[in-house]
Every structure is written in structure tokens, then in C-alpha cells.
Amino acid sequence: MDTMTTPAVQAPRSPVTRKDVARYAGVSTAVVSYVVNGGPKKVAPATEAKVQDAIRRLGYRPNAAARALKLGSSETIGLVIPDNSNPFFSLLAHAVEEAAAELGYALLLTNSDGNLAKELQHVRNLAARQVDGVILSSVLMEPGLAELESAEIRIVLLNHSADAPGFNSVGVDLLEGAKTAVGHLIGHGHTSIALAMGTNTGNYYDSREEGWLQALAAAGLPEGPIVRSPFTREGGYAAGKRLLASADRPTAIFATSDLQAVGILRALHEAGVSVPGDIALASFDGSAEAEYSWPPLTTVKQPAKAMAEAAVSALIGAHRGNESEHLIFPGELQVRQSCGCP
Amino acid sequence: MDTMTTPAVQAPRSPVTRKDVARYAGVSTAVVSYVVNGGPKKVAPATEAKVQDAIRRLGYRPNAAARALKLGSSETIGLVIPDNSNPFFSLLAHAVEEAAAELGYALLLTNSDGNLAKELQHVRNLAARQVDGVILSSVLMEPGLAELESAEIRIVLLNHSADAPGFNSVGVDLLEGAKTAVGHLIGHGHTSIALAMGTNTGNYYDSREEGWLQALAAAGLPEGPIVRSPFTREGGYAAGKRLLASADRPTAIFATSDLQAVGILRALHEAGVSVPGDIALASFDGSAEAEYSWPPLTTVKQPAKAMAEAAVSALIGAHRGNESEHLIFPGELQVRQSCGCP
DNA sequence: GTGAAAGCGCTAACAT
């Protein structure tokens, strides 16, 4: 590692306060506040100009900590997600950041790495930092969530598709999404459709499994093989290899995440299996990566932006009610080539 | 969109302050502080126990805003990146978050979307929020950076490989990385190697271009075609199509990012061109996506974790000097199949 | 070992 050195790094923060501005402008500190905040009192145009000028000349910037202390709000929200380097979550995080910024809120980002202890610790830490609420993409379901109720902070669950009593939540319709995807595969004439199911920390039942089952049943098809592995590329890769080696090799696979599908794709390619010729594939998430795999993935797109906006709005938006709401968004099938469509 | 409603959302924040704890424990507020912060004064074990008990019973949590106000530090840093949904940046963000958390700092994340105005606005907003510094993955180079010097806040440039006087910076060795990748392609016997160059907002000269040039020159090879497009999958896709259509179609391509390479791959696949058989490919970044493309990409891996740690450390670490430093990390060639290796 | 109190910078009710 090379190191180069040149002089002079710019200095830290300004010590100029509202008081300095007031003195410089020849007004009281209250007036400065009124100008800075546009209220609550009106200020004479001439005075306002003087103050603005003083602010500019002095390079004054309000101290957010003091404001937060006084107001009891930091205009900041926390986001806890499992892993920001997972494309689906990074997209979600970006959308949340944008939605929050829209309302003048900043975003404190933390990764739980799928670790429950970290998750709890982060929520508590965020609470201590006086965030106005946290959006939690939890790794686990109900039982564990109860611990959070004592955290004394507004929480909305994002990417959470089951009802969680006592919490606001927003998620995607896993059941319908899975049914749609599997139904599409069935439409291509497949009769042996495997499920590559992602494994969660909490061992709850994921509705994507149910959706797969229901779609099969509705078509009078037998239950295909199930293989369970993490919601990752590696997990998918392992799943793909296992499916390939199994006695009843399926002719189609429904993967519960794009990442898994990407891993499966690799396993299939390595084995010289053609997609969708020999085995068709459909997945879930609708991440950008799915559009550029080879072949491009047919996938159920989660409306990440809308979901993020709903979560932010439920947390800090104007209409945030006091009832707990469970918002479920529909996924949308994005048809590409991995399923067998031209 | 379905909506379900159930009663009772947990209540907001606790109004219990250090004063309440003091009263409950029968001590002064100072002692509570000593206990909470483990200093600066020692406290009798018995007293400490009483205080801890009071804290637990009352569910007290220190108010970070007040602490920040008093101390002049929010124990928070800001990160400004172009786009958190770009895998390379999301990885970087994750690493920065981790490194900051290690030191007890939280991370305020913002996306500039490659927009200069947004970038500046974010830096200023972060400064107003009393962050202790910002890590900036700027979209532009020197000239524009000058504006930030007035922002009166510590800044370190991340993912910045040129020296920026007056700023700390950490980046990867673009020149050597590119030379290595192109050299590897040359080692496979290619003599016509194109460059898929990413375009930046600031129109500075990217050393990857120079590296490509130097590697070619060192091998006595003619300059291959250059095609310029954004650092994205779409940009790569467009670049791939243009390269395919060009009169002097190359037998190898060096792409300046994995994302571009993924786009190129798609263009090549669509055209029925085999990789690496007909055209070999190497790229830059070393993101996870590169490992799971088909074929897997040979790429120059940026040590994101180390870079993030260095940036955080330069910003808030113990040894942060007052001289401006420019840290350049070496990239490491990850050899996979897209280059022609078995 | 413990406590009293000043003050960080800001907001807004109240006074003028």
C-alpha cells in the first residue's frame, strides 16, 4: 500500500452559533430562529435580509444536536436490514433513503448480517440515538419480535409479509407471487417443478412454499422436489447441484430469490444443462441482476420503491395512524427467457 | 394493495431522564453520568449497583442528542455514494458501516445518484447534522471538490485514486490494476483488445485507460478500439453491441467495471458469440456478481473492506493525522473463466 | 466518593 502525504487538511467544524449571527445582524437570537425556521413568527423583510446576510458571512449552520434536543426529534430514521450488499436490500435501502430525504429525514443504516443479537442491538442503539423511528427488515418473525416492544420506539417492519400484532408492517404478497410464477412455469407445460426454498433464521413458514404447493395442486400436479438453502448465490448454487444430482430431476425450478436463481444458473451451466431447454427457471425479487443473467430471469418483481415509501410514510408520514397496519403489495411477474418464453 | 388493521401500536419514546434515575437511586445526576460513561470519576461499587438497578427498572436510555450537544460530537459519520444499489458501492457501504460501528459510530447514508448538486447538498446537510465527518465517494474530481473545503467538516474521499490536495483520500491502484488485467488478456495471446471505458460526470482522465494503453504498448500491440458508456449494466450492454458491430471487432475486451462486463456479456450472448472462445473478457471491481455471471468474470478485485476501514480510520481513527494522506490499495486479479483460463 | 451547578445551541412562550 502506497502512502503519499501533502500538507493541510481543512479544519473541522465551525464554532459560530446563532448568538454570533444575532450579534452580527444586530437582532435577537429569537429573530435568527424565526428566519432560519421560517417561523413561527414573521420577520420584517429588511431584518430578514440582514440576518440572511449575517448567516452567509459568518458561515453559520444550525446545530442539529441542539435542535434535536430541544424538539425531541432528530429528523432521522434508522434502517436495519440483514445485508446491504444483497441487491434486493440495497435497492430497498436506496429507496428508503430517498423516501426519507423527501420528508427531510436522514437515514441511519445498519446491517444485522442475519444475526438476531445484532439486530436487537442495532434497534436499541438507534433508539438511544433518538431516531424518530426505525424501519426493520427483520430476520425473524413474531416470537422474537416481542422483545422489541419494550424498545420504546416506533418500528415498522419492512419486507415482512405476515401480520405482526402490535407492529406496522409492509411486505409483498408472497403467496400470490409464488403462485403466479409457478403457474407460469406450468403454462409452459412443466409437470415436475422443484422448489428452491430459502432458509430463514426464524423457522417460520414462508408463504412462497405454500404458493408453490397451491399452484401445483391447482393444476393437479404432483409435488416436486424441495431443496432448502440460504437466500444467497451460494445457497442457490448448492441447491442447483443437489437438484441436478437427485433421482427425480425436475424440468423446472422455482427459486425464492433472484440470488438463489443466479446460483442455480451457475450450477446448471457448469453441468452443461441448458436453460430453459433442459430446465426452466423462475424466481422472486425482480432485482436488476435478474435482468442481466444468462438467460435473463423470469422473476416476480417486488415493488421496492413503493414498499419503501409506504414504510417511511407509516413511520413518519402525515397520515401515520396509531392503529397497526399491514400493507401487502402485489408482486408483478416479469417475463424473460429463463422460463422458456422467447 | 391489501390493507389489514389490528389495534395497538407500541408507544414512542421514554420520557425517563437521568434525573429520574438519580432520584430513584437516591444519588445525584453526576453519579449517574459516571456510571453510564464509566467515568471520569470512580463510583463506589454499592452505589453503582443501585444506579444500574434504577436504570434497568426505569428503562432509562441516555439521550444521544443531549450528549452530542454537550460533547460536540454525534458519534456519527456520513457516507455519500453515487448509488447504493450498485453492488460495488453497496459492498463499500456495508464495509464502512461495519468499520464505523467497530468504533461506536453510526452511519448516515446518502445517495448522490451521480448528481453533483445532490452530492454537495448531502455533504452540507450531513455537516448540519453534526456528523463527525463524511466519507465521500465523489462523482467528480478536483475542481469541483474545492467547493467543499468551505463546508467546514472533515472529509475523506473514498474510491478516489488521484491525489486531491487538501483532502484525505483512499482508492485503488487503477493503473496497475488495469495493466494487470490487460496483461493477463495479452498472456492469452490476444492482440486486439478493446477498452470498455466507463464515463464519469467529471471529465477527468481515468487511469484505467492509461493502464490499458500501457499494457498494450509494453507488449508492442496496437491500440484496440475504445467505447465509452456509463459504469452500468446498461452501459456495458450498449458498449458490447457497439463493439460487436464495429469493423475491427476485438478478440478481447477489458471493461472498467464488473457491471459493464455483465452488460457486455449479455450483448455477446444475445449475438451468439462465445465467451471466452470468440471474445475474452476481463473487468474491474471484484464484486460478488462477477463470480456468478456466465462465464464467471476474471476481474481486478478492489479490497473494499480494507479501503472502507482505512477511510473510517482516517476520518475518526486514533491516528488520524492532520496531514492529508492519499492511500492507494493494490487491486488483485481474480482469475476465472471469462478471460480464457480453464 | 458524591453533589451542585454551569452551560452546550436551540426553540418558543411570553413580554414588550
Next chain:
DNA sequence: ATGTTAGCGCTTTCAC
């Protein structure tokens, strides 16, 4: 329209 001032919750110096 503008000024005065209390106090948000915390840290820490200085006294005991």
C-alpha cells in the same frame, strides 16, 4: 416586529 428567557438532557469542573 422584536427581545428576553427558560429549559431540553447531558457532562464535567469544582466544592465538599
